[in-house]
Amino acid sequence: MRLWKMELYKILRRPVLNFGLFLIMVFQCFIFWMDVSGKQTEIDGNIYKGISAIQADRALTEDYEGLFTLNKAEQIVERFGFSGYKMERGQKVPGIREGNFCSQWVTDNLTDFNDTGTKPAALKEGEVWKERGQQYLDKKIQFGYTEGWAYFHSLWSWSVLFLNVWVVLMVMPVFSEEYSRKTVNVLLATVHGKGKDIWAKMWAALVLGIAAFLVITFWLLILTVAVYGATGIDASAGMFDYRALAMESESITVLEHLLQTFGAKLAAVCLNVCMTLLFSSKCRNTASAVVLRLVSLYPFAWVLNEVVYSLLLDMMYDSGMIHYLWGWITLDILGIICSSTTYYLSWSAVIGVPQNWKIIVKILLFVVMSASIWRTAVNYRKGNKIS
Amino acid sequence: MPELRLEHIGKSYRGLPAVTEMEYVFQRGIYGLLGANGAGKTTLLRMIVGVLQPDFGRILCNQQDISHMGGEYRRMLGYLPQEFGYYPNFTIHRYMKYLAELKAVPPELAEERIDETLNKVGLEHQKRQRMKNLSGGMIRRVGIAQALLNDPDILVLDEPTAGLDPRERIRFRNFVSELGRERIVILSSHIVSDIEYIADEILLMRAGKQVESGSLPQVCRKMQGKVWECLESMESARRLNQQFVVSNMKNMEEGNVCVRLLSDRKPVEHAVMAEPGLEDVFLYHMMQ
Ligand SMILES: Nc1ncnc2c1ncn2[C@@H]1O[C@H](COP(=O)(O)OP(=O)(O)OP(=O)(O)O)[C@@H](O)[C@H]1O
Numbered sequence: 003m004r005l006w007k008m009e010l011y012k013i014l015r016r017p018v019l020n021f022g023l024f025l026i027m028v029f030q031c032f033i034f035w036m037d038v039s040g041k042q043t044e045i046d047g048n049i050y051k052g053i054s055a056i057q058a059d060r061a062l063t064e065d066y067e068g069l070f071t072l073n074k075a076e077q078i079v080e081r082f083g084f085s086g087y088k089m090e091r092g093q094k095v096p097g098i099r100e101g102n103f104c105s106q107w108v109t110d111n112l113t114d115f116n117d118t119g120t121k122p123a124a125l126k127e128g129e130v131w132k133e134r135g136q137q138y139l140d141k142k143i144q145f146g147y148t149e150g151w152a153y154f155h156s157l158w159s160w161s162v163l164f165l166n167v168w169v170v171l172m173v174m175p176v177f178s179e180e181y182s183r184k185t186v187n188v189l190l191a192t193v194h195g196k197g198k199d200i201w202a203k204m205w206a207a208l209v210l211g212i213a214a215f216l217v218i219t220f221w222l223l224i225l226t227v228a229v230y231g232a233t234g235i236d237a238s239a240g241m242f243d244y245r246a247l248a249m250e251s252e253s254i255t256v257l258e259h260l261l262q263t264f265g266a267k268l269a270a271v272c273l274n275v276c277m278t279l280l281f282s283s284k285c286r287n288t289a290s291a292v293v294l295r296l297v298s299l300y301p302f303a304w305v306l307n308e309v310v311y312s313l314l315l316d317m318m319y320d321s322g323m324i325h326y327l328w329g330w331i332t333l334d335i336l337g338i339i340c341s342s343t344t345y346y347l348s349w350s351a352v353i354g355v356p357q358n359w360k361i362i363v364k365i366l367l368f369v370v371m372s373a374s375i376w377r378t379a380v381n382y383r384k385g386n387k388i389s
Numbered sequence: 390m391p392e393l394r395l396e397h398i399g400k401s402y403r404g405l406p407a408v409t410e411m412e413y414v415f416q417r418g419i420y421g422l423l424g425a426n427g428a429g430k431t432t433l434l435r436m437i438v439g440v441l442q443p444d445f446g447r448i449l450c451n452q453q454d455i456s457h458m459g460g461e462y463r464r465m466l467g468y469l470p471q472e473f474g475y476y477p478n479f480t481i482h483r484y485m486k487y488l489a490e491l492k493a494v495p496p497e498l499a500e501e502r503i504d505e506t507l508n509k510v511g512l513e514h515q516k517r518q519r520m521k522n523l524s525g526g527m528i529r530r531v532g533i534a535q536a537l538l539n540d541p542d543i544l545v546l547d548e549p550t551a552g553l554d555p556r557e558r559i560r561f562r563n564f565v566s567e568l569g570r571e572r573i574v575i576l577s578s579h580i581v582s583d584i585e586y587i588a589d590e591i592l593l594m595r596a597g598k599q600v601e602s603g604s605l606p607q608v609c610r611k612m613q614g615k616v617w618e619c620l621e622s623m624e625s626a627r628r629l630n631q632q633f634v635v636s637n638m639k640n641m642e643e644g645n646v647c648v649r650l651l652s653d654r655k656p657v658e659h660a661v662m663a664e665p666g667l668e669d670v671f672l673y674h675m676m677q
């Protein structure tokens with residue numbers, strides 16, 4: 003009990019770096035402030051700005067709450083029209099959006115406005131409707147004011163991505179600095195040095211990661227609820243996350259979505275802590291270990307998914323290998339590995355993967371984390387890095 | 390009372406042997422480990438404290454292999470490494486508390502033990518100072534203090550006196566002599582006089598091997614008839630220096646030099662036999 007607190011104290015004794023967490027929180031505030039100050043909504047000829055725009059949108063959405071139907075969509079279009087970009091006089095670049103939350107949502111999700119950039123003529127236009135609009139009805143979407151949650155969702159992912167970098171900087175010295183400071187000589191010759199202390203170090207690192215994650219999560223949640231209110235928590239997450247829409251089951255609520263993404267992001271942070279500890283136990287030089295870890299943290303996962311996976315997919319399609327069992331098994335394995343990386347977990351990419359993949363991802367994460375914890379302990383105990 | 394037995398232990402770094410075929414039994418007393426740079430002293434001590442695993446052989450503590458004893462063995466240990474690391478932002482007190490925890494000193498005893506050991510090394514007044522503000526010698530003394538924290542039965546000190554001023558060195562010798570009465574103290578040093586003063590047993594190492602061991606009189610007795618002194622002119626002293634291993638040259642009056650040298654035979658007609666000291670023994674073995 004006391005030992006892990008001491009180890010936590012050692013990790014936290016870096017004032018400059020502690021500031022990093024504070025910066026992330028300030029960044030969250032700043033983004034929120036920017037967002038709110040630019041908010042504008044137009045309801046039946048009235049224009050609202052800032053916080054009152056949010057309140058107006060929220061009140062308006064109450065009229066259409068509940069199961070979303072074609073009838074509701076048509077009512078919205080009839081009342082407000084589609085929402086395009088406002089063109090200020092003499093301006094070439096599009097400015098802010100016209101309309102309000104409801105008309106914007108219908109325009110963005112049920113039509114191909116986002117692809118073409120021009121307002122559609124009607125709601126149900128053949129192919130486009132079948133590909134886009136229809137699925138919102140099929141999935142029995144519960145309509146609600148999810149603007150805040152959508153915002154929370156994307157900002158949360160970004161915050162976790164930054165947090166992970168911070169975690170690497172904080173956790174990397176746990177073992178590598180013992181090597182470089184040569185304190186490892188003394189530590190390994192103490193009663194707990196080769197046992198309890200190793201677990202205490204890892205536990206302290208994990209506690210730090212989880213606590214920091216909870217701090218930024220709740221901070222963001224407080225900001226969101228303060229600005230947008232808690233309404234829309236029982237609407238469908240499919241309103242803003244297409245991955246939730248693509249799930250096999252009926253669309254989940256925002257609350258369920260929140261809990262699932264919470265799990266994925268927490269797993270991302272824990273995995274990051276474990277892998278960082280593994281790097282730490284392998285490297286004598288903290289700075290180079292940090293560089294190596296950061297490269298493996300995001301770019302590696304991105305390349306694996308965006309380059310290797312895509313190339314392989316193309317190649318298999320071209321050669322017809324995709325039709326063989328091992329062909330798509332290879333792709334599946336690669337896909338599962340990608341979903342289990344810190345990068346894609348931070349984006350909560352697992353939300354969109356098939357149900358059976360999720361189980362495999364969970365098992366994989368468990369195995370990888372346990373293995374890296376075990377390896378870390380072995381590396382450190384062996385004392386190979388003593389010079 | 391612990392007994393520590395080295396059984397043919399050996400260790401190589403990337404194929405280069407650092408310690409080979411060491412065999413020895415440590416019992417109560419103070420053991421002085423002497424050897425030139427790179428002789429393998431540090432490597433040997435690291436294996437004794439279990440920080441490094443020997444490639445060959447084993448180390449037994451009371452007939453039990455230390456690699457199987459784990460924490461039970463480390464509970465008996467106090468170790469000061471040659472390169473003693475610390476946390477610059479920690480105060481001495483915090484550092485000692487941390488180590489007391491690691492060494493499983495009961496929390497209610499910790500403060501008492503910390504004061505006691507810091508007292509021994511004369512740092513009781515610097516307790517609240519940050520370690521980055523301490524001098525090299527003070528750091529060394531913190532290192533000695535932490536090794537004593539758990540009242541170890543086996544105390545391993547790798548060059549404990551390096552960087553200590555004469556007063557601290559004397560203080561160190563005195564309390565180590567006392568400690569050696571009821572435990573095993575193994576210390577390595579380049580400073581022959583330190584070993585000469587306090588070690589009950591002397592171990593000489595060269596190139597990873599033990600070349601000589603025994604008490605000071607025993608070791609010196611073997612050198613009897615190999616240490617010579619003679620009074621020479623500057624010119625012939627220079628010549629002798631090239632021919633023999635000279636352990637000391639002292640300028641005397643009238644431009645003469647008193648030369649002390651090591652030789653199996655009488656080097657020059659007028660040389661007289663001298664009483665061998667540990668320095669002579671050390672040099673004799675290093676020069677072979
Ligand atoms: N980590 C290491 N990697 C490779 N070689 C090493 C390492 N540590 C020691 N050696 C080599 O092992 C041999 C013994 O080194 P050791 O440090 O044990 O000597 P020592 O007697 O303590 O020397 P000194 O008096 O300088 O402290 C040397 O030749 C050294 O070069």
Ligand SMILES: [Mg+2]
Nearest residue numbers: 430431432471
């Ligand atoms: Mg050494």
